[in-house]
Amino acid sequence: MKLSEVKGSDRVERDGEFSSIAVMPRWRIGALLPIIGTDQIAMLSKGNFRGCVITTKDLLPKVPVNIGAIVSEHPVEALYDIHNALVKGSVFYAPTPENQIDGSADIHPTAIIASKGVRIGKDCIIGPKASILEGSIIEKNVIIGPGTVIGSEDPLLFRKGSGSERVLSAGGVLLREDVEIHANCNISRGIFGDSTVIGAGVKFDNLVCIGQNTKIGDRSFLAACASIGSDVVMGKEVWVGPNSTVSSGVTIGDNGYVTIGAVVVEDVRPNQKVSGNYAIDHDRFIEFLRKIR
């Protein structure tokens, strides 16, 4: 889509084309991004970025000339405004498809399935009082426990005028095969057209909460009450312990191990075990704990 075709843009400084919307630091080629700092521009030039940005008047001269640009006083708010306008239209984001529910799926009579945009594969089991909302794609052999909500919208707000407005969700949730989710969990759908992806064979315990656009690698385990922020990327066979918290935007490597009650705010390397609030390497944490125990 061209910048000049977008409604609700403050002022197009340089026209350009974009194919998706993203926020820093999860940028990608061809995206429309809000830019509010020189370090972000440096990051883009280093990564050979092509696409469009929304930025302030002061930062505009520093943006490379091959990048399309809109000038706005509040770039992030302007981006959300453009995104909401695009969600309401049907040109940029594809319209919601009809439901496709396999006959072999065992759906409890008290479960709630949205009227459109849901795909349920073979041999799935959907428990009582579970809700499968718009944009959810469920592959074969998935088990969804009682009271679980798949595809809820993250309540992301932005300031508009004197009030605030909700950012509409355009993405979905993708549950790959053999995923098992227990009671009262919540998985939010992606906001900017991407899906929240739960890899094959991932198992969730009760009360697990997953933020928008999080990607969870195959065969990971998430124990009870774990809370995962948005835009988290997790590798394969990760263990996320009970009641642990993973902050938004964190990356956890393959085989990572987050112990009970940990609060992860930094990236976890592959095979690393972290503990504590804030989480540090487990051995170092235990060493420290011995001093005060």
Place this chain on the structure above:
Amino acid sequence: MKASFVNWLRRRKSLFRIAKRVQSAYIFLHNHVHADPNRLRTRPLLARRTRIGEGTVVDPTAFVSATGVRVGRNCRIGPSAVVLNRSVIEDDADIGPGCIVGSQGFVMERKGSRTVAVRHTGGVRIGKGVKVGANSCFDRATFRGCTEVGEDTSIASLVHVAHDVRTGARCRIDRHAMFAGHVTIGDEVDIGQNASMTHFLEIGDKVIVKDSAVVTREVRDGQVVEGNFAIDSAKYRKFMKSLSATGEVRSG
């Protein structure tokens, strides 16, 4: 299984490996036996029709399984609550809105690239006069017996009670606290908000676990613990005072 025994076993690696093998074999057999739903249906506890005692109010939006549930007298089951089979709810209990009683526990076995989920076949017993807030979950016991909540215990909202947990009488469990599997707690225990109990943990009588504590070791009768990981409250306070600029710590 006692926590100390598990730890002893863990220290002896080769023994632990053998024990793991035995456990795997047992789980395989267990799943094999219980995989057939017809076979399950013939089991006496499940075949019995659900019985709901006098004076019990079940909200019309709640779901109570048609078989294998026993609800006592003068209970209340809130809107959108789910009570699955093999659950026993004693007299005067109050199950809040959105609570799930009898969900599957979380015991997973990795076998190469496959993961085998253990089909839980035990039950849940909620004692007399237990009060539960909204959206709490009670997992069923793994093989046999029940996950038990003692009488007159109050459980707030979003609490997770895992498989094979046993709580004593008159406990107070605050919001978003969680128990991992096989935790045993004594009578009159007070558990703070967002506290976590690791699996196979044993907690004595009249213990206080403060808000957001992460308890990983056995707690003796009457002890007060706090912190992540939890240590004795007095020691934790001393440490916090050493960090604080004024040398004072507000009592929580």
